[in-house]
Amino acid sequence: MLKIAIDAVGGDHYPQNPVQGALMALKERDDIHIILLGPEQLVSDEVVKQGCSGNRLTVINAPEIIGMDESPATALKTKKHSSIAIGLTMHAQGKCDAFFSAGNTGALLGASMFILGKIDGVLRPTIGSIYPSVDGIKFMLDVGANIEVKPEMLVQFGIMGKVFAKNMLGIANPRLGLMNIGEEEEKGREAVRQAYALLKDREDFVGNIEGRDVLQGKADVYICDGFVGNLLLKLGESIPENILRIIHRSDRAKTLTQEEFGLIKSVMLDALAPFDYQLVGGVPFLGINGVSMVGHGGSSPLAIKNSILSAEKMVQKKVNEQIKAALN
Amino acid sequence: MLKIAIDAVGGDHYPQNPVQGALMALKERDDIHIILLGPEQLVSDEVVKQGCSGNRLTVINAPEIIGMDESPATALKTKKHSSIAIGLTMHAQGKCDAFFSAGNTGALLGASMFILGKIDGVLRPTIGSIYPSVDGIKFMLDVGANIEVKPEMLVQFGIMGKVFAKNMLGIANPRLGLMNIGEEEEKGREAVRQAYALLKDREDFVGNIEGRDVLQGKADVYICDGFVGNLLLKLGESIPENILRIIHRSDRAKTLTQEEFGLIKSVMLDALAPFDYQLVGGVPFLGINGVSMVGHGGSSPLAIKNSILSAEKMVQKKVNEQIKAALN
Numbered sequence: 001m002l003k004i005a006i007d008a009v010g011g012d013h014y015p016q017n018p019v020q021g022a023l024m025a026l027k028e029r030d031d032i033h034i035i036l037l038g039p040e041q042l043v044s045d046e047v048v049k050q051g052c053s054g055n056r057l058t059v060i061n062a063p064e065i066i067g068m069d070e071s072p073a074t075a076l077k078t079k080k081h082s083s084i085a086i087g088l089t090m091h092a093q094g095k096c097d098a099f100f101s102a103g104n105t106g107a108l109l110g111a112s113m114f115i116l117g118k119i120d121g122v123l124r125p126t127i128g129s130i131y132p133s134v135d136g137i138k139f140m141l142d143v144g145a146n147i148e149v150k151p152e153m154l155v156q157f158g159i160m161g162k163v164f165a166k167n168m169l170g171i172a173n174p175r176l177g178l179m180n181i182g183e184e185e186e187k188g189r190e191a192v193r194q195a196y197a198l199l200k201d202r203e204d205f206v207g208n209i210e211g212r213d214v215l216q217g218k219a220d221v222y223i224c225d226g227f228v229g230n231l232l233l234k235l236g237e238s239i240p241e242n243i244l245r246i247i248h249r250s251d252r253a254k255t256l257t258q259e260e261f262g263l264i265k266s267v268m269l270d271a272l273a274p275f276d277y278q279l280v281g282g283v284p285f286l287g288i289n290g291v292s293m294v295g296h297g298g299s300s301p302l303a304i305k306n307s308i309l310s311a312e313k314m315v316q317k318k319v320n321e322q323i324k325a326a327l328n
Numbered sequence: 329m330l331k332i333a334i335d336a337v338g339g340d341h342y343p344q345n346p347v348q349g350a351l352m353a354l355k356e357r358d359d360i361h362i363i364l365l366g367p368e369q370l371v372s373d374e375v376v377k378q379g380c381s382g383n384r385l386t387v388i389n390a391p392e393i394i395g396m397d398e399s400p401a402t403a404l405k406t407k408k409h410s411s412i413a414i415g416l417t418m419h420a421q422g423k424c425d426a427f428f429s430a431g432n433t434g435a436l437l438g439a440s441m442f443i444l445g446k447i448d449g450v451l452r453p454t455i456g457s458i459y460p461s462v463d464g465i466k467f468m469l470d471v472g473a474n475i476e477v478k479p480e481m482l483v484q485f486g487i488m489g490k491v492f493a494k495n496m497l498g499i500a501n502p503r504l505g506l507m508n509i510g511e512e513e514e515k516g517r518e519a520v521r522q523a524y525a526l527l528k529d530r531e532d533f534v535g536n537i538e539g540r541d542v543l544q545g546k547a548d549v550y551i552c553d554g555f556v557g558n559l560l561l562k563l564g565e566s567i568p569e570n571i572l573r574i575i576h577r578s579d580r581a582k583t584l585t586q587e588e589f590g591l592i593k594s595v596m597l598d599a600l601a602p603f604d605y606q607l608v609g610g611v612p613f614l615g616i617n618g619v620s621m622v623g624h625g626g627s628s629p630l631a632i633k634n635s636i637l638s639a640e641k642m643v644q645k646k647v648n649e650q651i652k653a654a655l656n
Contacts (some may be wrong), residue, residue: 134573146510147517181472189475189555211562215570227517228556230509234539235560239567241598242543245462250599264592268571271578284369 001033001056003096004311005087005306008038008046012297015046021304024054028305030056031281032312034123035096036065037062037083052090062086073107076114084108088115091290098311099291100282102299108292109145109285116290119320121327123153125287126226127294129233130163130169132275134295135217139165139174140285142226143233149225151194154178158199159326160286161221167317168310170278177209177219195223195298240272259267283305284314286323291315329361329384332639333415333424334365334632337393338431340625341372346430349632351380356633358384360640361553363424365390365411390414396625400434401460404442412436416443419618426619426639428610430627433539433627436620437473437613447648449546449655451481451616452458454554455622458491460603463545465503468491469614471557479522482551484504486527487654488614489549496638497608501532505547507556508536523551567599610635612642614651 002180004025008018015038033056036043040061047059062083066075069203079085083106087099092115101108109125118125128141141161146153151163159178165189178196180188185196187208199205206219214222214232224232247253273279278300282293291314295307314320336346343366350362361384363502364371368389375387381470390411394403395530407413412435415427426551429436437453446453453495456469474481486504493502498611506524508516513524515536527533534547542560572593575581587624601607606628610621619642642648 019628067487079554100370117473132574134570134577147509175412175595177616179559181475181555181562192555211559211564212566214563227509228559231507231539231556232563234509235542235563238543239571242462243567243600246460246543247595247599249462250595250602251597252595256595259373260591261594264595267575267578267584267592268578270580271571274578305438 001031002312003033003035004308005035005090005096005099006308007036007083007099007101007103007109008036008043010101011085011295011299012068014038015043016300017301017305019043019046019050020301021299021308022057023050024301024315025308029309032056032060035088035090035142036061037118039063039065040131046215051234056245060086060090066104066107068104070104070107072104072110075104075107076110077233077302084111088112091292092116097315100293100295100304100307100311102295102297107295108294112288112290112292116288116292119287119289119324123150123156125285126157126160128164128283130275130277130280131214131222131233131236132272133215133217137169137221137275138220138282139169139218140222140224140229140233141283142224143229144146144226145285146226149191151191151198154191154195154223154288155198156327158221158223160323162204162222162288163319163322163326164224165220167319167322168313171220174204174220175206175223176204177206177213178224179222179232180208182208183210183211191225206260227241242267244268278303279306281310283308284311289320291320329359330426330640331361331363331424333363333365333418333427334636335411335415335427335429335431336364337411338429339623339627340365340396343371344630345627346632347371347374347378349627349636351378352386352633354384354630355638355642357637360384360636362385362462362636363388363418365415367391367393369507371475384543394432394435396432398432400432400433400438403432404433404438407432411543412439413443413647413655416440416620420444426621428621428623428632428635429621430632433472433622436622440613440616440618440620444616444620447615447617447652449652450615451478451484453613454485454488454615456492456611458603458605458608459542459550459561459564460600461545463544465497465550465603465608466550466558467497468550468552468561469586471561472552472554473613474554477519477553479519479526482519482523482553483526484615484655486549486551487652488654489551490532491647491650492614493548495650496641499548501549503534504532504551505534505551507550507552507560509538509648511536511538514608515595519553558570568596570609572596577631606631607634609638612639616647619648627640
């Protein structure tokens with residue numbers, strides 16, 4: 001039985017949401033065991049409050065809490081007994097198969113690198129995100145962990161992203177695309193041009209992806225540095241809400257009935273719902289020698305439940321072994 | 329009477345669209361004179377075909393045509409008698425007050441720098457674009473002319489963008505924002521962090537703008553390098569069409585009548601229409617010692633007409649003198 005450790009004090013709504021998400025996962029699957037990490041009394045009280053029997057559930061005391069806005073470096077130095085530090089150490093010791101937190105991303109990445117280390121041959125671990133497109137779900141990486149990159153790092157992001165897209169998103173033959181500002185090989189920043197040269201002989205490489213291609217879904221894996229990726233991701237996430245607001249404030253809106261506006265709103269949100277991170281689940285740090293998943297700070301219980309199932313899938317599919325093989 | 333020179337063989341639809349746009353501008357305004365540049369017979373025939381009297385219109389022979397995909401460097405070296413080279417030279421000699429082309433952007437920028445030069449004190453000329461937001465039209469720059477930037481360049485982009493936003497977009501007190509991947513001062517790439525330090529004491533600086541803030545309109549002038557700006561701009565431009573496609577392919581769409589889908593489509597396009605570049609007109613290279621405007625390759629006659637009126641406004645408002653003053 002796989003053991004998944006969960007940071008019960010990570011994210012904006014702890015301990016409620018992590019505990020509730022964990023209980024949802026236990027209800028849905030009878031082949032996993034969950035370890036909840038956090039101040040023992042706080043977590044146990046919440047488990048009791050939510051009416052759990054304790055079957056396949058362990059609470060482990062981790063008295064220190066790393067805040068969402070805390071400096072990762074300071075937090076990791078001063079809080080050796082945090083849920084993140086203890087959970088990842090347990091994972092490193094083989095006491096659990098994966099770790100998930102909806103907490104401080106920087107602290108989680110730093111601790112994952114320090115405690116679990118990198119997969120052999122990986123230059124830099126990375127984090128990606130799903131991205132909606134006309135052609136279904138795509139995967140963009142890096143989305144914020146690596147601001148400055150070398151060409152070889154971009155190539156590795158592509159290779160790791162491909163393994164993820166295939167195993168975790170069910171895309172049969174993921175095609176790689178390089179985020180750039182034109183179709184031609186010689187376009188873009190130096191690191192991007194050099195990455196193009198390294199990628200161009202690969203059969204799975206479709207070339208440069210321009211801004212206008214992202215929502216069309218011209219590739220399955222969008223490769224970029226974390227500065228570009230974070231901006232494109234957050235702009236993308238903000239589209240439905242803001243387009244609805246722009247419509248709402250337009251002259252045309254004045255001619256609409258409330259029913260008509262309601263229809264427009266509900267259709268747009270429905271159409272984009274399959275891309276909701278809550279449904280897709282968490283995303284791991286790729287390139288880490290272990291399964292360390294991170295979730296949005298605002299993760300709902302449903303999002304946490306699905307992240308737990310993603311972590312389990314990462315282990316079952318042996319994604320890290322496949323990354324190791326793909327990089328060689 | 330102001331004289332505006334137009335590249336009659338620029339863009340994807342020449343000579344029809346530039347000639348038609350020029351005639352539309354002449355019809356709308358009786359205080360401008362237009363000079364059309366291109367192979368004389370080709371242009372004159374089109375003018376006759378479109379039934380123009382020739383009043384306030386001059387055709388000047390420029391026998392060479394620079395293609396949209398031609399290498400700017402090669403084109404400028406080998407085609408000394410192109411519409412772009414001759415038009416900008418006339419402008420430099422004071423024979424016209426502004427130049428507009430919907431042609432090869434790289435060639436136009438290179439020729440503008442070489443023939444007109446930079447405004448004193450400008451590190452690098454830049455090009456921006458309007459950007460739609462919930463809070464109305466915003467201005468983003470650079471959107472592709474400067475891929476690698478220094479902090480001081482970013483600051484100048486902001487200052488020039490502010491002058492443009494105030495005079496050309498009618499924003500009374502434009503606020504500057506720096507595209508970045510977090511709110512905090514220490515976030516982002518090195519050049520961005522240093523630009524923050526240079527901007528932070530300005531009263532008009534509102535801080536970092538994240539991807540999620542772009543469509544909300546958290547500032548009036550979005551400052552970024554041309555790599556980031558081009559990606560964000562093209563993604564933004566692709567939103568309406570692709571969101572409609574995503575809706576069209578969704579399960580929910582199957583429950584909609586054709587009328588309902590038609591309503592959604594027409595409302596979204598209507599609401600975003602005020603942001604259409606065709607209506608707003610062309611955008612100049614800011615920092616060039618002259619008025620050199622560039623339009624989309626696919627510019628319609630309406631877009632060209634409005635670009636001509638933008639060029640006239642740039643001259644009337646003495647935007648370059650204001651930039652000079654603002655930089656000092």
